Amino acid sequence: MKDVSALKPPPFARIGDSISLVSTPALVLDLDAFDANTQRMAELARRHGVALRPHAKAHKSTAIALRQLELGAVGVCCQKMSEAYPFVAKGVLSIHISNEFVGADKVAMAVELANYVRLSVCVDHPAQVDALGRAATQAGVVITVLPEVDIGQGRCGVKGNDALAALVDRIALYAGLRFGGLQAYHGGIQHLSTWEQRKEAAANAAHATAQYVQFLAARGIQCEVITGGGTGTAEFDVSSGVYTEIQPGSYVFMDGDYGSKDWLGGWKPAHSLYIASTVMSTAKPGLAVCDVGLKGVAVDSGLPVLRPGDHGGHLQYKAANDEHGILQIAAGDTQDYLGSRVYLIPGHCDPTANLYQQYVGYRRDVVECIWEIDARGLSQ
Amino acid sequence: MKDVSALKPPPFARIGDSISLVSTPALVLDLDAFDANTQRMAELARRHGVALRPHAKAHKSTAIALRQLELGAVGVCCQKMSEAYPFVAKGVLSIHISNEFVGADKVAMAVELANYVRLSVCVDHPAQVDALGRAATQAGVVITVLPEVDIGQGRCGVKGNDALAALVDRIALYAGLRFGGLQAYHGGIQHLSTWEQRKEAAANAAHATAQYVQFLAARGIQCEVITGGGTGTAEFDVSSGVYTEIQPGSYVFMDGDYGSKDWLGGWKPAHSLYIASTVMSTAKPGLAVCDVGLKGVAVDSGLPVLRPGDHGGHLQYKAANDEHGILQIAAGDTQDYLGSRVYLIPGHCDPTANLYQQYVGYRRDVVECIWEIDARGLSQ
Missing domain, CATH: 3.20.20.10 (Alanine racemase)
Known part of the structure; x- marks a missing residue:
């Protein structure tokens, strides 16, 4: 009999894996x-x-x-x-x-x-x-x-x-x-x-x-x-x-808030931080429910948006519950998105990063590093 | 020379201390x-x-x-x-x-x-x-x-x-x-x-x-x-x-959202969870700035409210920045609130608790226990 007191969740990401294998929700860094x-x-x-x-x-x-x-x-x-x-x-x-x-x-x-x-x-x-x-x-x-x-x-x-x-x-x-x-x-x-x-x-x-x-x-x-x-x-x-x-x-x-501004004439940093999420319920027509809600993304500066171009632009994050994100599917799209991966740009990076313990860094879709968010929660 | 790599913040709360000595921000539990x-x-x-x-x-x-x-x-x-x-x-x-x-x-x-x-x-x-x-x-x-x-x-x-x-x-x-x-x-x-x-x-x-x-x-x-x-x-x-x-x-x-509802005829649970906060800047007339912002309280269901009766009801939480909470001081009150302790009722407990690592339990203003929030951040 294994010692139950030592039981821990398995690692949610492994170096060398495809980014698509990272257990969601996860903060992933391009x-x-x-x-x-x-x-x-x-x-x-x-x-x-x-x-x-x-x-x-x-x-x-x-x-x-x-x-x-x-x-x-x-x-x-x-x-x-x-x-x-x-x-x-x-x-x-x-x-x-x-x-x-x-x-x-x-x-x-x-x-x-x-x-x-x-x-x-x-x-x-x-x-x-x-x-x-x-x-x-x-x-x-x-x-x-x-x-x-x-x-x-x-x-x-x-x-x-x-x-x-x-x-x-x-x-x-x-x-x-x-x-x-x-x-x-x-x-x-x-x-x-x-x-x-x-x-x-x-x-x-x-x-x-x-x-x-x-x-x-x-x-x-x-x-x-x-x-x-x-x-x-x-x-x-x-x-x-x-x-x-x-x-x-x-x-x-x-973040999404900065990213939505006009940077004409100046240098605009690129989005590098995404929240990887999985669609875990498609029981309602027109909706895909993903696993990132209020405990996975800060919504004070607006809801997250999907990485441009993904899923043909057919999915839009429209509401955050505690552990659920409600994605609206474009009219006429009858695909069953169950299990689909979505990458969300948080509206506000600072408080979003403070929800997670690690960044999963990837390059060309392969996990290259896992960085601790070691000052997370240190707010005194 | 001490080993710098072992340096850690001091404990923010100690059993037996007055609750007023707990380092803020802290989640405190009546x-x-x-x-x-x-x-x-x-x-x-x-x-x-x-x-x-x-x-x-x-x-x-x-x-x-x-x-x-x-x-x-x-x-x-x-x-x-x-x-x-x-x-x-x-x-x-x-x-x-x-x-x-x-x-x-x-x-x-x-x-x-x-x-x-x-x-x-x-x-x-x-x-x-x-x-x-x-x-x-x-x-x-x-x-x-x-x-x-x-x-x-x-x-x-x-x-x-x-x-x-x-x-x-x-x-x-x-x-x-x-x-x-x-x-x-x-x-x-x-x-x-x-x-x-x-x-x-x-x-x-x-x-x-x-x-x-x-x-x-x-x-x-x-x-x-x-x-x-x-x-x-x-x-x-x-x-x-x-x-x-x-x-x-x-x-x-x-939480604040539940607490604001009408519970006529039914049993209404009592507020037990507060965020202890300290006023750390009073440089602006009419404002007291406290140390609890978006990283210390979830605002998806409304801003936190002060524990009823505290400070004569003269302070009202009116905006949350990342690490700052803006308290408005009632007109005519000229007290300098610098260093004052405020106890905030979060609008939404679930995502607020997920920001912290511990609950500080107190009874008659003495810290009785410190409980780990050991599933914090486990969202996979």
Whole structure:
């Protein structure tokens, strides 16, 4: 009798197998498209002499981060303190937490991480500076602090020179803190529909950032790093003359929401990330029910769409239940799709990747690698 | 020098601590409410002589399943084949897969599981019967098969006596399969707004189910198990005279969507599951930004709401970004909420629980247990 307590599901993917044999649902990664995306963004930054610090929140995978570093990235951004741990453990030496945090638990993590890496963090309130400053100074570590300035997002970040100056002065009070420059990110403009809209909005954001930089310069304070930008505005950010560093994330995968935008005149990353799914019920005329629902794809930015051209364009994802995806079959098509494989482009990659434990990388339809999503769920 | 490769985030919760010390975001479980919910549903089923087979897809936790079994549950439902593995490994002896599946990978899992447990599965297509029948017969195991009938959901399940009869006859062709009765679930009616609407819809669903049962009886075929129902209709299903077994899931937690319905006349489970969150930025007047966004709460059934009464009702969750939750502060309230703790009721528990790795159980504000969400992400 086998020991039942050791029972585990079989591996859902095996290196060398055809991608069609991967057990669904699975996150599968077209490595040719992925490689092209990562190389192109690295080249874009290098050509303009701007540092590339990709956002690891998009992929949450140390394997991907290490590839980005090989191509010249200076480190990665994380959004949460616990999220940084697997990257540090795998040897990433420079981490920027592009977000505010509050609480003794988070401060303790920052101090611990600062023992291992060049750590920078964001603040937008004097109380954050004080808590971190006391702890870092007492622990004998130095943490770089980048006040976040609000350049139009209206979410986090200080607004106005006085508030910024107050933070900069406060950082200077602590031996354990070091002013490193500014975090200036505007998420909303990343997703504007047209290239022209994004270009204009990025120019406005860069202008707002430049005013803060000039204000500090007039006080004799230099910003070593001015970091921000994202996939939707990277091409403008690198030539802005303001940003020293960009932090795009989604470009490695390119999601449905980004993909639906107009990229006229600019470089459009290719879709590389799909959710492999299987049709498991065709009992209703006109419908094919697949095995990817709300637990397999994030729907906050729209439902997933099928990979263009597959199944003659006859299948359309029209509703997500918890474990079911409802595909509508084009009128007049009487094929029984039971068992058919579909590849879905998620509407929003970041929260979709956070649902899975692994990426299955493939090239020419053969599984080449299986990468852990080792920061999945690390949201503290 | 410490070995960096072993670096891990510190535990986010410790037994015996105040719940206020749990590192956020965290899924926290009010054990008094949870106990009352689980006991009350068990009593409801027992009182009516109906079997209770809670749906494990709602909590994905073997610790919770074992509590449900202690209170008299006959086993659990799972929605996916791989999802069943941790429950089998922890000693659950009866598993019903309340969903269709297709593919050699899934069939192989079914056959493997049937070596350890009483396994039942659903079908709604002859090809599913054939694939499973051949494999089970060859492996020398017996799998119980419950054809799914569509009683109004319009998703999976056969419609019409002929289609049902064809499946039943086909099951009989395989020594490795055993006809066990019917799966008859209508998810849509679980969430109807009023108690009267749900009562009427449940009566219609039970009537539709009864007609299939009578059709089979007229052919000399008895249904040992007629399983279905959910949290929203359980009180009607148990007294329907049709169902031998109910499969509610959400009742252990009670989510925001269920909670907003009218439960007049019936029993309303109490909210037991919250997401603990911390306000980490208050740089914008009128807004408090907390650390729970799309990666910490599923928003498909509406945004989360704050636990009633907290903070004088002055905070309202109004938007979810990837890692940020935007709380609007009531007009006139000038308090700085930085560092404040908020407890959020998720709009939809199932996909929210699937984002986390653990439940932190507390009683009278002290952490009493930490339960693994050990089937999280097992969606194959």
